[in-house]
Amino acid sequence: xxxxxxxxxxxxxxxxxxxxxxxxxxxxxxxxxxxxxxxxxxxxxxxxxxxxxxxxxxxxxxxxxxxxxxxxxxxxxxxxxxxxxxxxxxxxxxxxxxxxxxxxxxxxxxxxxxxxxxxxxxxxxxxxxxxxxxxxxxxxxxxxxxxxxxxxxxxxxxxxxxxxxxxxxxxxxxxxxxxxxxxxxxxxxxxxxxxxxxxxxxxxxxxxxxxxxxxxxxxxxxxxxxxxxxxxxxxxx
Amino acid sequence: xxxxxxxxxxxxxxxxxxxxxxxxxxxxxxxxxxxxxxxxxxxxxxxxxxxxxxxxxxxxxxxxxxxxxxxxxxxxxxxxxxxxxxxxxxxxxxxxxxxxxxxxxxxxxxxxxxxxxxxxxxxx
Numbered sequence: 001x002x003x004x005x006x007x008x009x010x011x012x013x014x015x016x017x018x019x020x021x022x023x024x025x026x027x028x029x030x031x032x033x034x035x036x037x038x039x040x041x042x043x044x045x046x047x048x049x050x051x052x053x054x055x056x057x058x059x060x061x062x063x064x065x066x067x068x069x070x071x072x073x074x075x076x077x078x079x080x081x082x083x084x085x086x087x088x089x090x091x092x093x094x095x096x097x098x099x100x101x102x103x104x105x106x107x108x109x110x111x112x113x114x115x116x117x118x119x120x121x122x123x124x125x126x127x128x129x130x131x132x133x134x135x136x137x138x139x140x141x142x143x144x145x146x147x148x149x150x151x152x153x154x155x156x157x158x159x160x161x162x163x164x165x166x167x168x169x170x171x172x173x174x175x176x177x178x179x180x181x182x183x184x185x186x187x188x189x190x191x192x193x194x195x196x197x198x199x200x201x202x203x204x205x206x207x208x209x210x211x212x213x214x215x216x217x218x219x220x221x222x223x224x225x226x227x228x229x230x231x232x233x234x235x236x237x
Numbered sequence: 238x239x240x241x242x243x244x245x246x247x248x249x250x251x252x253x254x255x256x257x258x259x260x261x262x263x264x265x266x267x268x269x270x271x272x273x274x275x276x277x278x279x280x281x282x283x284x285x286x287x288x289x290x291x292x293x294x295x296x297x298x299x300x301x302x303x304x305x306x307x308x309x310x311x312x313x314x315x316x317x318x319x320x321x322x323x324x325x326x327x328x329x330x331x332x333x334x335x336x337x338x339x340x341x342x343x344x345x346x347x348x349x350x351x352x353x354x355x356x357x358x359x360x361x
Contacts, residue, residue, distance in 0.1 A: 031286070168282055193283045194283060194284045212248070216248070217246075224244060
């Protein structure tokens with residue numbers, strides 16, 4: 001099973017009456033940047049939270065690098081939530097201390113260099129930064145871990161195009177060939193050039209999956225166009 | 238290098254065209270060092286695997302050589318370079334002819350217009 005960074009089988013997640021994930025099967029191999037694409041409420045964040053071990057599935061199984069979700073897999077997974085969990089009062093230096101304490105694979109020097117290049121002071125408090133810079137700081141600390149699986153939930157939501165470029169560049173330049181990056185977003189046009197593979201999720205099910213260049217080769221369409229086409233005829237979006 | 242991409246064709250093919258263009262224009266001279274996959278991917282803002290694929294394809298075509306630890310260089314093989322140049326110019330000619338054809342001009346008629354551009358202006 002070790003050949004899969006992520007292996008989900010028969011995965012379902014129910015919140016009261018809502019079935020957020022519906023018997024989903026998914027495997028991811030190392031060295032890929034994968035787009036998890038779908039409209040709002042399609043189950044993207046649920047899948048990511050299950051993989052990060054923040055939720056327990058109603059049924060089915062997930063393995064990361066061949067191991068069931070556990071503290072051991074949390075050490076292999078670097079997770080960027082869609083909402084921040086850092087305190088606005090915290091100084092960036094303290095945030096780096098926390099990461100160093102929590103994660104053996106945290107490369108502090110790398111994080112400090114990247115923050116230096118951004119001109120962000122380690123003494124600054126997170127709350128004093130602009131929204132774009134806050135997002136950059138979070139991405140820098142998450143990508144500075146030497147993890148096997150990066151889960152980035154909406155990393156480019158709500159930032160300006162320059163910040164978006166910076167964030168995509170950080171993802172491209174920091175990932176290594178043994179690791180896989182799963183990026184969830186609905187801003188497909190912005191990310192499609194950096195993706196190896198894509199997953200279209202709708203109502204908790206995978207409706208299409210493949211490689212981005214294959215779509216362009218076979219259909220002459222961009223992922224964005226294909227997305228609009230696939231989701232136009234589906235209910236609830 | 239000018240990285241621009243359209244959504245309707247595979248990115249690796251578009252990268253190959255940009256790199257061929259850079260070689261033709263002399264931005265990447267024969268025998269010159271090609272930047273690393275990582276640097277090029279960052280420059281073009283594309284996936285490193287896609288960049289890798291484009292470079293491997295160009296290597297297969299013989300336009301790039303090396304690819305080991307010392308990095309890739311542009312070939313110095315004149316035969317390959319001139320074949321590539323020939324191909325690129327023919328493609329340009331075809332593209333140009335197609336544009337004229339939209340207006341109902343044959344390539345010969347179009348060529349006359351091109352030749353006219355070449356003649357020095359006569360004093361009136």
